[in-house]
Amino acid sequence: MDVAVRDAVEDDAETLGAIAGFPADAVRNVIHDRTVRIAVDRPGDPGPNADTPTDDDAESVLGFVAFDVRDATVHVTQLAGDPDAAEHLLAEPVRFAVREGFDVAFVVPDADADAAAAAEAAGFTAVGSGPRFDGDSTTRYRFDPDE
Template sequence: MDVRDAVEADASALATLGDAPQESLRNAIHDRTVRVAEEPSAGTDGEGSEDGEDEESTTITGFVGFDARDGTVYVTQFGGSRAACELLLEEPVRFAEHEGMDVEVVVTATDETMRAAVEAVGFEKKGSGPMFDGERTVRYRLKPEPGS
């Protein structure tokens, strides 16, 4: 699985993965740090075309958006497969380690897959988060070890 910066053309795929409006994700790509995980699509061989260009297509399997303010890195949006989310959550954690900040993420209380991904990366439950679209959320926080 490869990780790269998101581009505007990714907004539709991210909206599907994150169950969010495409315009919201397009704005996030412009306003925040957004990274995507992608894998080769089924049926590609990666051998390239006759002109030597690699025509391997990829499928986005997850994304994470984050920003930093007031001494904390906030994961603002993420979604996709659990494996992709675990890999992608390492992005804001690395940023926080480098800047000496904590990381915070809020997950819908009923989303066991995303809660498991957050906990697998090392986040600890810190109580209830705000209501989001009428659903309870759980607030998680991680204080990265300097230089880890």
């Protein structure tokens, strides 16, 4: 799998909504209000017929991350999709935070073991309990570029 990360555009809303289980209109608002990056599986080598597009040339969306900045902290607000792509996706807000000298906060539902594993693999540290969402408990994760 050749994972690449790119900016989300409005045309991605349907696909991202299907991945996250949200209506496309809600995802479209997220795309407008936050930074949204998408992990895609790029097609392989096009070979000698590179000028002849085929269905195999389409990228496959693996997942996405949404984040914004408040009070010198980058807040990861959504992470959804392929667990193998999640670490690539979390590298996006981390890269931005390191460049700006910010830390990164991420609240993960305790039931989402894939997101927790991705956060830890990306260098986040569990720092305690988070707020309850729909009655489910969460854990706060933090990435501090100075550590």
